[in-house]
Amino acid sequence: MTQPAFSRTVLAGIDAACTAFAGQEHVPGLAAGIVQQGRLVHATALGLADREAGRPVATGTAFRIASMTKNMTALAILSLRDRGQLQLDAPLAQYVPQFAAVKPATRDSAPVTVRHLITHTAGFVTDDPWGDRVLGMSPAELDEVIATGHLFARPPGLAFEYSNLGYALLGRVLTNVSGEPYQAYMRRTFLEPLGMAHTTFDAPAAARGDYAWGYRLDGEVWSRERVEPDGEVGAMGGLATTVLDYARYVALLLDAWPARDDPETGPVRRSSVREMVLWHAPPFVPDPLPGARAPQPSAYGYGLTHSSDALLGMRIHHAGGLPGYGSHVLMLPERGWGVFAFGNRTYAPMSRLTLQIAEMLHAASLPPPVAAPSxxxxxxxxxxxxxxxxxxxxxxxxxxxxxxxxxxxxxxxxxxxxxxxxxxxxxxxxxxxxxxxxxxxxxxxxxxxxxxxxxxxxxxxxxxxxxxxxxxxxx
Structure with missing residues (x-):
């Protein structure tokens, strides 16, 4: 059953909610998109991409999406797994030989595996402040972190702890196994086949075009954040993309539902996309969002978080944050909907907006169709x-x-x-x-x-x- 298109009144209400959110959260520029039944059905663009020049945000304006990059990295790892080129439970040192010299957290620790990295259970410390400022790291600098860094907060496999370093190492895995640089593999496997021509890891190059500059607000003083360059660790959060491009990627993910016998048409198997959203790490209850419903039980999969939402059903999501940017994607696979939003203020809490939009769509929609009994x-x-x-x-x-x-x-x-x-x-x-x-x-x-x-x-x-x-x- 195909869901009917949302009315102009509903979409106008969503635009108004975006405008109100940007004002409340002091976001200079905002772009958002709604994907339904495999295509972008609505886009919102408001505010300024460049405060100094007065240039407005458009649907073709590129924003950095930070850690929303991680699920594409995880999907790339699964693409190599599906081709028989790596095993998720193989020791990391099998694909990153330098890691063999890393002293384990304890003498009785299990080896760190690729699966530990994609589920944030490798035992590394949560490292957002550090990770957000080192996207331009060189290969030699990453080698030095591997060789001399204090990597472990605890033994692997014991707990979920969000690690940018873990995803940086997955980039090295992809490079070593595929035989080409991580960024080149991602372009060839995802960006080019999906027609994401305005999506790049090279933010300085994107900044020469229609680009949302990142800003911070200290008290009442605005300043422009520096542009973090592309580097060895882009797998943890380096992508810059547009509403028009990112909608294509969201459509790819949502196309994995429902499971069916149709021929495969995407760059990865539909079953591998569905595998990403299973609970692969210990479950947790997130901190409540101000003014939102009580949080729902959640767990990390491979580059995506899965929440069991009493109102919306299966809710798949991931946030991104960098100096100058905040972003969030929320998908309801059982309904074929995706909502995402980008903002150009440091750590703008875009997850509040995407959840609000999803709830507005839910309120305006027909109940999900009930499957026929076998x-x-x-x-x-x-x-x-x-x-x-x-x-x-x-x-x-x-x-x-x-x-x-x-x-x-x-x-x-x-x-x-x-x-x-x-x-x-x-x-x-x-x-x-x-x-x-x-x-x-x-x-x-x-x-x-x-x-x-x-x-x-x-x-x-x-x-x-x-x-x-x-x-x-x-x-």
Missing amino acids: PALMRAIDAVVAAYASGRIEAGDRPFAVNFLLDTPARLRDAELAGLKERLGEGRLESIAPIHALAGRFVLACANGRLNGTVTLSPEADGGIQKLVLSAAVD
């Missing part, structure tokens, strides 16, 4: 409906797994049915909500209320009901 699930629910009507669990078609009547004998099931029917009266099937192909919830509308049920099937070829839970909701 034939096996439909057969099982029909059997439960027949059993309720007759008062005998073994009436009619009985698709039971071997455990079902052993766990709860038929006489007890029949007594349960009789008790429910005495309270609720006759019923008819009202709705089915599949959880997946082998489980679902259903509702019977009854004379005196509703019968709520959840059924789970067994994994056999001709699977039957292995679990059935019934409850009454009396009017």
